[in-house]
Amino acid sequence: MAVDIKNLNHNQLNDLIAKAQARQSELSKERLGKVREKIQAILKAEGVTIDEVFPSRGGAKSKRAGTTVAAKYRDPSNPENTWSGRGKRPRWFNDALKAGKKEKDLLI
Incomplete structure (x- = not known):
């Protein structure tokens, strides 16, 4: 047509x-x-x-899904704030570096 x-x-x-x-x-x-x-x-x-x-097709979770990583850094002004060192740096971490601290000073 x-x-x-x-x-x-x-x-x-x-x-x-x-x-x-x-x-x-x-x-x-x-x-x-x-x-x-x-x-x-x-x-x-x-x-x-x-x-x-197809085992990884959403029916079963992968072995890495949901695993947490231990904290590597701690905020000296508020010990509840921690960071694993993965992903985007938290604001408190950047502020501490600007204030003159070094990464090794923030290690747990």
């Missing part, structure tokens, strides 16, 4: 674009559904689950 877009006004053209995008979305969903069915059939035939094939 050929559509002569040169003869369409602005509203008709927007309508055509919206319908084409909706159809494209439908086709994409159908394709993904077929692929999902094929994958599930293969998994069932092999007797495995998707989590066994």
Whole structure:
């Protein structure tokens, strides 16, 4: 079905674009559904689950997730403020360095 877009006004053209995008979305969903069915059939035939094939896929947490690192630096003016030395430097650390302290002075 050929559509002569040169003869369409602005509203008709927007309508055509919206319908084409909706159809494209439908086709994409159908394709993904077929692929999902094929994958599930293969998994069932092999007797495995998707989590066994892709263990780090959100079903199981990685070994490093949620681990905390011991504090390496402590704020001399407020001992509750600590920093592991990873990531962005905290404000108190930068302020202490500007005040003349050295990194080794702030070590725990």
